[in-house]
Amino acid sequence: MNPANRLAQLSFTAGPAALLGGWFLMRPIDGDPQPGPWWTSAHVVWLIGFLMLGLMTLAMRGLAGPVRGGRRVAVEAVTGIALFSVAANLTGLVIDLYAGLTAADEDAMRALMTQVKGYPGVELVVYSPGAQLFFGAVLALAVILAALRRVTAVSAAITAGGVVLVGAATLMVGRHTALAAVGMAVMWLGTLLLGRGRTGVVEHDHPVPRLTGRA
Template sequence: MIPFMSFRFSLVAAPLLILAYGVLRVLDGLDGSRGPGLAWTAGHLAFMAALVLFVQIFWRLRAMAGRDVLSTASAAVGTVGVVTLLGQFGVDIVVGFAAADHAAMTPLFEQVRSVPGMQPVLYDVGPYLFYLAQLALVGQLAAMRRVRAWLPVLVLAYLALPIADKDLMPLGAVFLLVAFLPFIRAARPAASLS
C-alpha cells in the first residue's frame, strides 16, 4: 500500500509540475518560437514527472471510488494515457536535443509522425485518455457524493483552458491544485498512524 504522505505529495507536486511546465512553455515562446533549449527540455521533464505521479493519483482515486468496474477502467485508461504522453514528451525531448534550432525540429517531428501508428497513438488519441480519466474519476467521486459537485467543474476548467489557449496552462494547473485540495485533506494520516 502506498503511504498517505506519498499520495499527498503527488496531489501537490503533480499540479505544481504542470504549472512549471506551463510557465516554462510561456517563457520559451517569448522569442517567437518554442524549442529547442533549456526551457523546452526542463518544461518537458517537469510534465513527465507530473505524469509519473498521476499513475499513483489515478489508482488512489480508483480506491476512493470503491474499486468498481468504472473506476478501474478509468484508472487503466488514464495509465495508458500517461504512457502515451510519456512517449510523446520523450519524442519532444529527443527532437529538441537532435535539432540545431526550431526550424530543424519540424522535419524531425514529421519523421516521427510518419511512422505507422505514431500519429494516432502519441498525438491523436492516446494523450486524451489521460485527460478523460481525470474527469471520469473525479466525476464518479462527485456522483457518489464523496467529493463536492464543483470539483469536476474545476477539473474541466483545468482541461479546457489549454485547449482555448496553451498559454493558459499555468492557470489550469492552479485550478487542478484547488481541485485536489479536498483529496489532500482527506489523505492526511490519522494520528495513530506512524
Template sequence: MKKLGVVAAGLFVAYGIVRLVDGRDGEHGPGRAWTVGHVLFLVGILLYGVVLVRARGLLRARHAAGTAAVVVGFAGVAAFARVFVVDLIVGFRAEDHAAMSRIGDEYERWPGDLGIYEPLYNVGPLLFLAGLLTLAVLLTVERQLPVWSPVLLLVGFVLISVNLDLMPLGGALLGLAFVSNTTGSRDRRRTSAAL
C-alpha cells in the same frame, strides 16, 4: 492521492510558466527552457498515473467503472509520455527550431511503426481526462471529493486544450480540484461531535 494531485498539477503550472518564457522569442525550443519544461510536464503526467491508481484504491465501492477509468487514464498517460519523450529527444538533437521539425519527422512513428501514434496524439489527452474525471466523479459521489472537483478538472483541461499558453491557469485549476475535503465529511464530523 490529494497531495500527489496537487504536486502533479503544480508541475503542470511550472511547465506552463517555463513554456511562456521559452516562447518569448516567438518559438519554442530547443534549449534549456524546452528541456526543463518538458521534464516538468513528464514527471507531472507520470505522477498523475499514480493518482489514478490511488484514486481507484480510495473508492469504497469496487466499481467496474473505476477499474476501466484507470485503464483508460493510463492509456492517456502513456500517450502524453510518448509525446514528451519524443519532444525531449528532438530538443536534445536539434541545433535550432527549424531542425526540430526535420528531426521530429524521424520520430513520427517511434517506437516501431505501429500506425497508432497519430490517433494517440490526438486522443491521448481525452483518454487521460476521461479516466481522471470518471474517478473524480466516483469519489465525489462517495463524498470523498467536493462537488466542484470534477468541474475544476474539466475546466482546467478545457483551458489547456484551447491554448497551451493557458497551462499555468489550467494547471492551477487541476490542483485546486484536489485541495479540499468534502464539506459533507466535515458536516458529518461536526454533527457527530455535537451529539
C-alpha cells in the same frame, strides 16, 4: 505517516502543479519547438508531473473503496484509460526531450519530430487523442468519486471546471494561451481538494480509505 500515503497525497498537488510549471517554462520560447534549456527544463518538469499524475490516478482509484458491480467496472475502466493516457504522454515527452537534446537547430528538431509522428499510430496514440484522454478520464473519476460520496461535490466540480477550461483552450484558442494556464490552476485547486477525500463518510459499512494515516 506512511511514506506511500505521503507520496500519494503529494501527487494530488505536485502533478497538476508540474503541468502549470512546465507551461510557464515554455513562455520564453512562446511554446514553440526550440532546442535549448527552456524546452528541456519544461519537458523534464512535465515528465515528472505525469509520473505524479499516474500515481494520483491510482490514489483516486483507491479512494473509490470496496465498490462492486457496475460501479467497480466504471472505476476500473476510467482508471485504465487514464493510465493509458499517462503512458502516452510520457512517451511523447521522452520523444520531445530526445529531439530537443539531439537536434542542432529548430528546423532539424521539427523535422525529427515530424518524422517520428509519421510512423503509423504515433500521432493518434501518443500525441493528440491519446494524450488528451487523461483529462477526460480525471474528470470522469472525479464525478464517480463524488457520486460515491468519497469526495465532496465541490472538489469534483472545481476539478471538472479546470479540465473544461484546459479542453476549451486546447480546442479553441491554443494550449499555449493564458486560458490553458487558468484551467491548469483551477484543476490544481480541484485535485488538491480531491486529495483530502471526504472524511467521515461511510458506504455500506465500509469506511472510506484515507490517503493519510500512521504507519
